[in-house]
Amino acid sequence: MTALLTVTPELSANCAYFFDLDGTLAEIKPHPDQVVIPRDILQLLHRLATRNAGALALISGRSMAELDALTTPYRFPLAGVHGAERRDINGQTHIVTLPENVEREISARLHAALAELPGTTLEAKGMAFALHYRQAPEHEAALLALAEHITRTWPQLALQPGKCVIEIKPKGTNKGEAIAAFMQEAPFAGRMPVFVGDDLTDEAGFGVVNRAEGISVKVGSGATQATWRLAGVAEVWHWLEHINCLQQEQKATHDGRDGYESFSRSI
Numbered sequence: 001m002t003a004l005l006t007v008t009p010e011l012s013a014n015c016a017y018f019f020d021l022d023g024t025l026a027e028i029k030p031h032p033d034q035v036v037i038p039r040d041i042l043q044l045l046h047r048l049a050t051r052n053a054g055a056l057a058l059i060s061g062r063s064m065a066e067l068d069a070l071t072t073p074y075r076f077p078l079a080g081v082h083g084a085e086r087r088d089i090n091g092q093t094h095i096v097t098l099p100e101n102v103e104r105e106i107s108a109r110l111h112a113a114l115a116e117l118p119g120t121t122l123e124a125k126g127m128a129f130a131l132h133y134r135q136a137p138e139h140e141a142a143l144l145a146l147a148e149h150i151t152r153t154w155p156q157l158a159l160q161p162g163k164c165v166i167e168i169k170p171k172g173t174n175k176g177e178a179i180a181a182f183m184q185e186a187p188f189a190g191r192m193p194v195f196v197g198d199d200l201t202d203e204a205g206f207g208v209v210n211r212a213e214g215i216s217v218k219v220g221s222g223a224t225q226a227t228w229r230l231a232g233v234a235e236v237w238h239w240l241e242h243i244n245c246l247q248q249e250q251k252a253t254h255d256g257r258d259g260y261e262s263f264s265r266s267i
Contacts, residue, residue, distance in 0.1 A: 002218060005228040005235075011215070011243065013250065016055040016188040017048060018179055018205065020197035021062060021070065023163065024219050027233050030134060032062070032123070037070055044240045046074050051247050053187040054089050059175045061160075061167060061201055063125050064093075081128045082160060082201055083178030084170050088185055096170045098127045098156075106150060106157075106168070113146050127170055134164035162199050176204030183212065196236060197226075 022028050025045075026037045049056035057077035058067050064080035064087055079086045084096040098106075107124050110131070114120045119136025120143060122129065129150075131143045144159075147166045151157045158171040179195060182188045193214035195205045206216040206226045218226035219236055230236050 002224055002226055002229045005217060005230050005239065011194070011246070013052075013247070014191050015052060015215075016057075016183065016191035016193050017052065018057050018059050018182070018193060018195040018209075019045070020175075020199065020202050020205075020219075021058055021060040021067065023198035024196055024233065024236055025058075026070070028163065031121075032066075032132075035070065038237075041237055041240065042071060042074060044237075044244055045071075045076070047244050048240065048247070049074075049076065051244075052191075055187040055191055057182055057188075059083075059178055059195070059197070059202075059205060061130065061162065061165075077182065079175065079178035079182070081125050081173070082167070082169050082175055083173040083181075084125075084127050086178055086181060088182070089187060094181070096127055096173055098170070102154060103127070106154065109150070110146070114143075117142055129168045131166045131168075132164065133166075137164065140166075160201055162201050167201075174204040175202055176206075176208040179205050179208050183208075196230070202226075 019025055022035060025041060026035045029035050045056060057079060059079045060067055061082050062080055064078045064085045067078050067080055068075065077087060077089050086094045103126065106129065110122050110129055114122045117136065117139045120139050121132045123132060131147060133139050133143055143166050147159050147168050150168055151159050156171055157168050160167040160169055179193060183193060193209045193212050195209045196217040196219060197205060198219035203225060206224065209216040210225060210227065215228060216226040217228045217230055218224040219230050220232060230239060
């Protein structure tokens with residue numbers, strides 16, 4: 001059973017942090033372009049990354065370009081489009097692509113189909129496509145059937161349902177695989193993974209973290225394999241502040257102990 005996270009679970013000084021964005025670090029809005037991460041939350045993320053040797057990454061369905069725009073002026077390691085794009089701590093990118101003719105044909109088919117479904121919007125991400133229906137929930141079944149048809153036609157693609165969105169993405173890419181890839185690299189390797197997310201798309205990440213005996217945190221209601229739960233975005237912000245305060249206190253204690261030991265040795 002997933003426990004409500006009312007206190008910070010035991011966090012060692014050797015953690016690697018992974019955060020989803022929409023519905024986790026920022027409130028979900030009617031349109032993705034309306035989403036904003038408050039400046040003080042960005043500062044908390046930056047401090048947490050700095051205190052943990054840079055071992056903090058964002059894992060999102062958004063593109064890396066969008067993630068960079070939302071987290072300016074900071075530049076974090078990223079996994080965008082559910083892991084189809086990834087940028088490591090050194091800035092090296094790892095990107096899955098579709099043949100241009102396939103991308104063009106799928107895009108044309110989807111644009112034509114969604115034009116017949118008022119209130120739906122298509123978000124083309126190059127190698128992936130998001131079919132949004134937050135403003136038109138009555139079209140969910142039609143969009144699901146459309147996405148299933150696309151993935152049957154092009155079996156190298158897979159369907160990924162989310163909150164008021166159905167995504168079509170390269171098969172074999174998911175947030176769990178992205179987290180696993182980060183965990184093979186410095187500065188993440190050898191640390192305990194901590195992943196916070198809110199959607200069905202985050203469940204693959206929770207699975208990877210659970211198998212690594214890390215800390216998986218589901219934001220909001222709904223069935224999940226995460227071992228902890230936070231009620232909403234505001235609680236994520238509060239938790240972030242609490243973790244930062246805890247680590248600052250631990251550093252102050254450690255620095256004080258080191259200073260005392262140095263003084264003792266000197267006398």
